[in-house]
Structures are given as C-alpha cells and as structure tokens.
Amino acid sequence: MTKADLHYELSQHRLDNGLQVVVAPDDAAPGVAVNIWVEVGSADEVPGRTGFAHLFEHLMFQGSGNVASGEHMATVEALGGTVNATTSSDRTNYFETVPPGALDLALWMEADRFASLAITPENFEAQRQVVKEEKRQRYDNQPYGDLLELLVAQHFDPSHPYGHLTIGSMEDLDASSLDDVASFFAAWYPASNLRLVLCGPVSADEGLTLAEKHFGDLPTLAKPHRREMPAHGHRSPESLTVSRQVPHSLSYLSWATPPAAHPDIPALDMALAVLSDGHASRLHRSLVKQSDVAYEVHSGMLTNRSADSITTVISRPADGVSLEQVSDAVLEGINQLIEDGPGEAELDRAVAQFERDWLWELATTSGRADAINEAWLVHGDPQRVNTSLAEVLALTPEDLRLAAKRWLQPDAAHRLLYRAENAS
Numbered sequence: 001m002t003k004a005d006l007h008y009e010l011s012q013h014r015l016d017n018g019l020q021v022v023v024a025p026d027d028a029a030p031g032v033a034v035n036i037w038v039e040v041g042s043a044d045e046v047p048g049r050t051g052f053a054h055l056f057e058h059l060m061f062q063g064s065g066n067v068a069s070g071e072h073m074a075t076v077e078a079l080g081g082t083v084n085a086t087t088s089s090d091r092t093n094y095f096e097t098v099p100p101g102a103l104d105l106a107l108w109m110e111a112d113r114f115a116s117l118a119i120t121p122e123n124f125e126a127q128r129q130v131v132k133e134e135k136r137q138r139y140d141n142q143p144y145g146d147l148l149e150l151l152v153a154q155h156f157d158p159s160h161p162y163g164h165l166t167i168g169s170m171e172d173l174d175a176s177s178l179d180d181v182a183s184f185f186a187a188w189y190p191a192s193n194l195r196l197v198l199c200g201p202v203s204a205d206e207g208l209t210l211a212e213k214h215f216g217d218l219p220t221l222a223k224p225h226r227r228e229m230p231a232h233g234h235r236s237p238e239s240l241t242v243s244r245q246v247p248h249s250l251s252y253l254s255w256a257t258p259p260a261a262h263p264d265i266p267a268l269d270m271a272l273a274v275l276s277d278g279h280a281s282r283l284h285r286s287l288v289k290q291s292d293v294a295y296e297v298h299s300g301m302l303t304n305r306s307a308d309s310i311t312t313v314i315s316r317p318a319d320g321v322s323l324e325q326v327s328d329a330v331l332e333g334i335n336q337l338i339e340d341g342p343g344e345a346e347l348d349r350a351v352a353q354f355e356r357d358w359l360w361e362l363a364t365t366s367g368r369a370d371a372i373n374e375a376w377l378v379h380g381d382p383q384r385v386n387t388s389l390a391e392v393l394a395l396t397p398e399d400l401r402l403a404a405k406r407w408l409q410p411d412a413a414h415r416l417l418y419r420a421e422n423a424s
Contacts, residue, residue, distance in 0.1 A: 004390035011204035017220040018192030023207030024199040032200030035369035040188035041090040043161040051168020054087040062123040065116030090305040111214035160233035190221035199369035239415040252416035257311040260303035267403035272299040273350035323417040331410040341401030
C-alpha cells in the first residue's frame with residue numbers, strides 16, 4: 001500500500017445462493033446507497049434477440065409480487081431518496097440512495113422484484129413501446145443520433161457481441177415473445193449473477209444480515225456463462241463519410257484499444273487528457289487557439305470488458321477547414337505525442353484533473369458504490385477502488401508516450417467524417 005492509496009473499508013461476502021455482497025461503511029454519510037449490478041448487458045445477447053438487457057431496465061420497475069407497478073420508484077422518492085437504472089454492453093445496474101432508516105425497506109423491495117418480477121403481457125407490451133419511443137427520441141429523431149451506431153459498425157461486425165447498440169433492434173423486440181423475455185430473466189437474473197454494494201451508515205455485520213434476510217431465500221442456481229468472444233469480427237481501419245442535416249460537421253477518429261482491465265488503460269486515459277482535456281490541452285492549444293483549424297477537440301473511451309475498447313478523438317473544423325484537414329491535423333498532433341511524449345507539466349495537469357474528478361465521484365455514497373461495483377466487475381476486485389488513484393499518480397511521461405505509441409498510431413485510425421449537409 002502506498003501513500004496515495006485510499007482507505008475505504010470494504011467487507012466482502014458471498015451468500016449461499018451465490019449472491020455477492022460488499023459493505024462499505026461510512027458513518028458520516030447522510031444516506032445509504034444500494035447498488036446492484038447484474039452481470040448481463042447487450043454483449044450477452046444473441047443475434048435476433050437484441051435489446052433484452054435494456055428492456056429489463058424498464059421492466060424491473062413494473063411491479064412484483066408485493067409491489068405494484070411504479071410503486072418502487074414512488075416509495076423511494078417519497079422517502080426523500082433517489083432511484084434509477086442503466087444498461088451497458090457488460091452490465092445492468094439498479095441503484096438507489098435512501099435515508100438510513102429506509103435501508104430495510106429498500107432491500108425488501110429490491111429482493112421482491114428479483115424474486116417475483118411481474119413479467120406479464122401488459123407490462124411487456126407497454127415497455128416495448130416505451131423502448132421504441134426512447135429509440136425515436138434518442139437516435140432516430142436526434143441530431144447525430146446515428147453517430148454511435150456508425151462508430152460501432154466501423155469496429156465490429158453486426159454478429160459480434162459488441163457489434164450492436166445497447167438499445168437493440170426494434171425488429172428483434174417486435175419479433176420476441178413473452179416466453180423469450182421470461183427466459184432471458186430466468187437465465188441472467190439469478191442470485192449468483194448479482195453483485196450488491198451497500199455504502200453509507202451501515203456496519204459490515206448489519207449489511208450482511210440485511211442482505212441475508214432479504215436475498216438469502218432467492219434460489220441457488222448456477223451462474224450463467226457469457227458469450228465467447230470470437231476471434232473474428234474486428235474490422236480493419238476504414239474511412240467513412242456521411243452527410244446529415246446537423247448543425248456542424250464533425251470528424252471522428254477512432255482506434256481499437258485494449259479491454260477495460262488492461263494495464264495500459266490508465267496511461268492511455270492520461271494521454272488522451274494531455275491531448276484534449278480542457279483549454280490547456282495540446283490539441284486545443286494547437287488547433288483551436290493557435291491555428292484556427294478547429295473550433296473544438298474532445299476525446300473519449302468506450303471501454304468494453306471482454307473485447308477491444310473504442311477510443312475516439314472528435315473535432316469540429318473551423319470555417320473554411322475541411323473534415324479531411326482537421327482530421328490530418330489531429331493525427332499530426334497525436335503523432336507528435338508518440339514521438340516526444342508529454343512534458344512533466346502536461347502530465348501533472350492531467351493527473352490533477354483525474355484526481356479531482358475521481359475524489360469527487362467517491363465523495364458521495366452513490367458514486368462510491370458504483371465505483372466499487374465497476375472495479376469489482378472489471379478487475380474482479382472491489383478493493384481496486386482504493387488503489388486506482390495510486391496507479392495514475394505513479395505514471396511517468398514515458399508511460400503515456402508508450403501507451404499512445406501502442407494504441408493511437410495514425411495509420412490504425414478509423415475515420416468517420418460526419419458532414420453537415422451543404423457544408424464544404
């Protein structure tokens with residue numbers, strides 16, 4: 001343990017039925033976070049049956065044996081708490097933060113929906129229509145709504161587990177039956193596939209006792225096996241140009257980068273920060289402030305647990321600058337980082353920003369519980385929440401240069417040129 005390690009107390013347990021529990025006591029917190037990760041996401045869906053993981057994010061609020069439809073959310077909010085859920089390629093999470101006195105009730109409601117979810121024809125059809133409307137609002141009728149789909153398609157064949165969006169295919173949902181949906185729940189929602197994190201004013205003994213009380217009677221079933229990742233299905237770098245009715249043209253450069261648990265990820269993340277995080281970053285200074293090539297430059301990383309991640313650098317060309325020109329300028333800036341590496345001051349700035357953001361996330365019980373579950377799923381160890389900051393603080397400029405050299409070579413970049421109609 002180094003001086004940079006954090007010291008959050010974590011108590012880890014496994015119930016007899018396979019459900020895993022971590023309790024992170026925090027006596028000073030005003031509320032307790034209940035954070036459940038189900039180890040299923042869109043990457044676990046099979047061709048022709050996509051969108052089911054996301055569908056259950058909605059169905060799980062439609063009632064269970066002892067809780068009416070919508071009552072779970074209404075009850076938590078009436079107590080002054082918050083509750084929600086999200087879905088990714090690798091997991092579905094259900095989370096709430098409640099006053100300490102409401103923890104018993106919150107866990108009772110959670111366990112009830114895992115034990116007796118109301119998968120009825122009425123609920124299924126209603127939520128199928130909700131998902132369709134979400135698809136229309138977020139993708140079909142939204143500027144840049146197809147960008148993510150185009151980006152993913154550049155990297156993965158449609159049949160690859162990571163080759164479709166989390167929201168899935170509406171045609172697949174239309175073709176699915178109630179039995180298909182019920183079978184998905186039975187396969188992926190047993191206790192053995194759940195990770196429960198409790199974070200807040202709750203002791204390790206109390207948290208384990210409550211977990212056993214409410215979840216201990218869930219059936220003991222084998223943990224489901226995830227889809228095997230095919231050796232094929234990863235696409236070679238390509239260039240694609242599309243024209244859409246959008247406000248601005250955008251250049252998306254993207255690379256196949258390592259899975260989320262790879263040891264290069266921290267250095268790669270900091271290399272991206274040096275390149276494009278904030279007005280002091282390299283690409284902002286060189287392309288926006290000094291040369292008027294771009295109006296903005298940003299980067300991001302879409303990390304996957306079991307296959308290549310996708311790292312992007314996005315730029316908006318300045319007036320009179322083509323998408324090809326701004327793309328070339330970005331690649332030139334990245335190549336310079338590969339050749340020379342960052343300076344100490346650049347690294348210090350990037351690390352300081354990471355440290356601030358990371359500690360801010362951990363400052364709330366809800367953020368900390370989610371970070372614990374993410375470390376647990378990605379690295380197999382919830383204690384990584386205590387050591388990840390130290391890993392970043394230990395990085396050197398040469399670590400960043402080597403990570404950029406391994407993963408951000410200009411000739412390995414996919415180009416997605418998203419041209420505003422009538423733009424040059």
